Amino acid sequence: MxxxxxxxxxxxxxxxxxxxxxxxxxxxxxxxxxxxxxxxxxxxxxxxxxxxxxxxxxxxxxxxxxxxxxxxxxxxxxxxxxxGLADADPAPEVGLAFPRDVGAAVRSATELYRLDLAGRRGGGGIWQSLAGSFSVSAYATPASRWLISPADSSVAREAPDLREVRDGNGATGKDGAPNADTAPQHVGHSDVTKLREAAEDARRWDSKYGGGDWRSSMVPECLRVDAAPLLLASYSDEVGRALFGATSELTRLAGWMAFDTGQQEAAQRYYIQALRLARAAADVPLGGYVLASMSLQATYRGFADEGVDLAQAALERNRGLATARTMSFFRLVEARAQAKANEARACEVALKAAEGWLERSREGDPDPSWLDFYSYERFAADAAECYRDLRLPRQVRRFTEQALSRPTEEYVRSHGLRLVVSAVAELESGNLDAACAAGTRAVEVAGRISSARTTEYVRDLLHRLEPYGDEPRVVELRERARPLLVAPA
Structure with missing residues (x-):
C-alpha cells in the first residue's frame, strides 16, 4: 500500500x-x-x-x-x-544521538529502550523498520565527543514528584517520568547492585547460549522495566555515576547480543547509547570497552580502517587508567582490525603489545567484572583469527591449539568459533580430514546455541570447502550443517 x-x-x-x-x-x-x-x-x-x-x-x-x-x-x-519521506509512519532515528547534556542523554537512552520492546513484540520497531542501516560514520561523533570529554561534570538529578506528573494511563508523565506506583523516588546503591547482578547473569547466558537465546533476550526488557525508571528518578552524583555505569554495561550487552544475532542496526544504536552512559558514569575503561565493541563490529562489517581508529581511541584515553589486562584486550581488538586491513606489521606490533600487557597482569589487579572472560586462551583465539585474515595457516594452527587447550562449558560460543577457525587453518594447510573433523565439532557446538555469528562462521567454512564438494567427508559435513543453516538465527 x-x-x-x-x-x-x-x-x-x-x-x-x-x-x-x-x-x-x-x-x-x-x-x-x-x-x-x-x-x-x-x-x-x-x-x-x-x-x-x-x-x-x-x-x-x-x-x-x-x-x-x-x-x-x-x-x-x-x-x-x-x-522526502519524513511524514511516513513515524520511526525516529532513535539511539543515534550522542547528546552533550546529561538530561538529553537520559531521554535518548530511555527512548531506545521503549522502542526496542515494541519491535520485539510487534515485529516492527528498531528490529525491522528504523531508518538507516549500519553506517560506520555514525560512530564518528560519539567517538570524538568521548575523546574530547570522557566524563560529565555532574549527573545528580532531582526528578519531579511522580504523583503529580503521572498521566491518565498510569505509565509516564512529564519528561518521560516513570509510573509513580512502580518507580523509586530516590535511587540507592541497592538498586544499582540489582542492575549489575542482571548484567553478570546476562553475560554468562550470552557466552553459554548465544545472543539469540531467550534468556539473553531479556536484557532489553530489563533496560526498559528496571533501568529506565531508575534513570528518570532522583539520585545523588555518587549514586548516579554508579547507576549510569551499570546501565551502560547492560546497554553494551544488548548491543553485543544484537550484533551476535545479526541485528547490526540495533547493535549500533545500543553501542552509541552505552558509550554516552559510560561518559556520564565517568568510567573511562568502560567507555573504552564500548569503543572496542564498536571496533569489532566495524571490522566485522568490513570497515577495518575505522575499526583501527575506534580501538586506538579506546587505548589513547585509557593510558595510565586501565589495568594491564584491560589494555591488553584493547590492543588485541586493534590487532583484529589491523589484520582485516591487511596491515601485517601493525598487527604483529599490536599482538606483541597485547601479549606483553597480559603477561604484566597479576592476580589481585582491580580488573573490571566485565573483563572476566579475557584469558590467555581468548588472546590465542583472537590471534589465530588475525593470522587467518593474514593467510598464515601455520600461525593459525599454533594459536588455535593454545586456544582450544582448555575447552569450557562456560564459553560455548567461543569454543565453537575457535573450532571453525581451526578447521580453516587445517584446510589451508592441505589437511582435509582434520578440517572436516574440526568442522563437524563446530557444527555440533553451533547447534546448541543461538548465534547468527557462529552460523556465519560455519557458512564461511562450507564455502571454503566447495572445491572439495564431492568428497564424502565434505558431503557429510554439509549434511550435518544443513539444519543449522536453514534454521532461523
Whole structure:
C-alpha cells in the first residue's frame, strides 16, 4: 500500500541520482532488506517511479528500508526528511544521538529502550523498520565527543514528584517520568547492585547460549522495566555515576547480543547509547570497552580502517587508567582490525603489545567484572583469527591449539568459533580430514546455541570447502550443517 503526497518527490529523485541507484536497483535493494527482516516485498521499478514522480509514500517499514538501501550505497545515514519521506509512519532515528547534556542523554537512552520492546513484540520497531542501516560514520561523533570529554561534570538529578506528573494511563508523565506506583523516588546503591547482578547473569547466558537465546533476550526488557525508571528518578552524583555505569554495561550487552544475532542496526544504536552512559558514569575503561565493541563490529562489517581508529581511541584515553589486562584486550581488538586491513606489521606490533600487557597482569589487579572472560586462551583465539585474515595457516594452527587447550562449558560460543577457525587453518594447510573433523565439532557446538555469528562462521567454512564438494567427508559435513543453516538465527 501507499498514499499520496502533493507533487513529485524531488528530494528522493535527487538523492537517488546522487547515489547512482536506478529505479530497478532501489526496488531490488528494498526487497532484499525486507527479506532480511522477514518481510515479503515485491516492489519493482514502476513502484519506485511512482514514489518519485507521483509522490506516493509506501506504508509500513518501506520508507525506512528505502533510507537504509540508499544509506548503504552512500556510506552514511540517510534521514527520512532528506528523501522526502519524513511524514511516513513515524520511526525516529532513535539511539543515534550522542547528546552533550546529561538530561538529553537520559531521554535518548530511555527512548531506545521503549522502542526496542515494541519491535520485539510487534515485529516492527528498531528490529525491522528504523531508518538507516549500519553506517560506520555514525560512530564518528560519539567517538570524538568521548575523546574530547570522557566524563560529565555532574549527573545528580532531582526528578519531579511522580504523583503529580503521572498521566491518565498510569505509565509516564512529564519528561518521560516513570509510573509513580512502580518507580523509586530516590535511587540507592541497592538498586544499582540489582542492575549489575542482571548484567553478570546476562553475560554468562550470552557466552553459554548465544545472543539469540531467550534468556539473553531479556536484557532489553530489563533496560526498559528496571533501568529506565531508575534513570528518570532522583539520585545523588555518587549514586548516579554508579547507576549510569551499570546501565551502560547492560546497554553494551544488548548491543553485543544484537550484533551476535545479526541485528547490526540495533547493535549500533545500543553501542552509541552505552558509550554516552559510560561518559556520564565517568568510567573511562568502560567507555573504552564500548569503543572496542564498536571496533569489532566495524571490522566485522568490513570497515577495518575505522575499526583501527575506534580501538586506538579506546587505548589513547585509557593510558595510565586501565589495568594491564584491560589494555591488553584493547590492543588485541586493534590487532583484529589491523589484520582485516591487511596491515601485517601493525598487527604483529599490536599482538606483541597485547601479549606483553597480559603477561604484566597479576592476580589481585582491580580488573573490571566485565573483563572476566579475557584469558590467555581468548588472546590465542583472537590471534589465530588475525593470522587467518593474514593467510598464515601455520600461525593459525599454533594459536588455535593454545586456544582450544582448555575447552569450557562456560564459553560455548567461543569454543565453537575457535573450532571453525581451526578447521580453516587445517584446510589451508592441505589437511582435509582434520578440517572436516574440526568442522563437524563446530557444527555440533553451533547447534546448541543461538548465534547468527557462529552460523556465519560455519557458512564461511562450507564455502571454503566447495572445491572439495564431492568428497564424502565434505558431503557429510554439509549434511550435518544443513539444519543449522536453514534454521532461523
Amino acid at each position: 501507499s498514499r499520496d503526497i502533493r507533487g513529485p518527490n524531488e528530494k528522493l529523485g535527487t538523492v537517488l541520482a546522487l547515489a547512482g541507484i536506478s529505479n530497478a536497483g532501489l526496488a531490488r535493494r528494498v526487497n532484499d532488506l525486507g527479506a532480511q527482516r522477514g518481510l515479503t516485498l515485491r516492489y519493482d521499478k514502476t513502484s519506485v517511479a511512482r514514489w518519485v514522480s507521483k509522490g506516493m509514500v509506501p506504508q509500513g517499514a518501506a520508507p525506512h528500508l528505502i533510507a537504509a538501501a540508499i544509506a548503504g550505497k552512500l556510506g552514511r545515514p540517510v534521514p527520512l526528511h532528506e528523501i
